[in-house]
Amino acid sequence: SSSLPEYFVVPSSLADQDLKLYSYSFIGRRMPLWSWNHPNGSALVRMANIKDVLQQRRIDQRICNAITRSHPLRSDVYKSDLDKCLPSIQEIQAAHMKLKQLCVNEPFEETEEKWLSSLENTRWLEYIR
Numbered sequence: 155s156s157s158l159p160e161y162f163v164v165p166s167s168l169a170d171q172d173l174k175l176y177s178y179s180f181i182g183r184r185m186p187l188w189s190w191n192h193p194n195g196s197a198l199v200r201m202a203n204i205k206d207v208l209q210q211r212r213i214d215q216r217i218c219n220a221i222t223r224s225h226p227l228r229s230d231v232y233k234s235d236l237d238k239c240l241p242s243i244q245e246i247q248a249a250h251m252k253l254k255q256l257c258v259n260e261p262f263e264e265t266e267e268k269w270l271s272s273l274e275n276t277r278w279l280e281y282i283r
Contacts, residue, residue, distance in 0.1 A: 163188040165220035172216070179204050179213050186217055195226040241281050252276035 164173060164186070177183045184202035191197050199221060204210040218231040241249075253276045256269075273279065 157182060158184060158187065165217075165224040167220045167223050168217070176213055176217070179206055179209055181205055186221075195229065197221070197225070241277075245277075246281050249276050249278040249281050253278040 162185075168176075173185060177185050181202040181204075186199050186201035189198045189200050201217070204213055218233070221231050222228055253273070256272050256276060
């Protein structure tokens with residue numbers, strides 16, 4: 155994948171041949187990527203959707219099992235589809251442009267009375283929260 159870093163962490167129980175095989179199943183070949191780790195063993199793993207619906211369950215189960223085996227307490231994987239609960243990149247960009255316009259282009263003296271409501275209307279604070 156051209157969008158993944160050259161080196162990244164994967165569970166040791168996934169063999170290289172499995173990674174190569176599975177990579178073709180993910181949109182953009184974006185394999186699961188270990189993004190963050192907490193001292194208690196919790197981790198954040200990002201991954202793209204799996205293209206082949208028929209293979210989705212098998213591949214997803216194999217990867218989740220590998221992640222579970224890599225957890226110090228062998229805790230189960232909790233999955234969340236962030237596409238459904240987070241704003242799109244376009245919404246974030248639009249909010250940033252509105253914030254920028256509010257902070258840079260508008261004379262503060264003219265907008266002071268309604269500045270906080272204008273800030274809220276950009277939705278920027280909601281998105282970064």
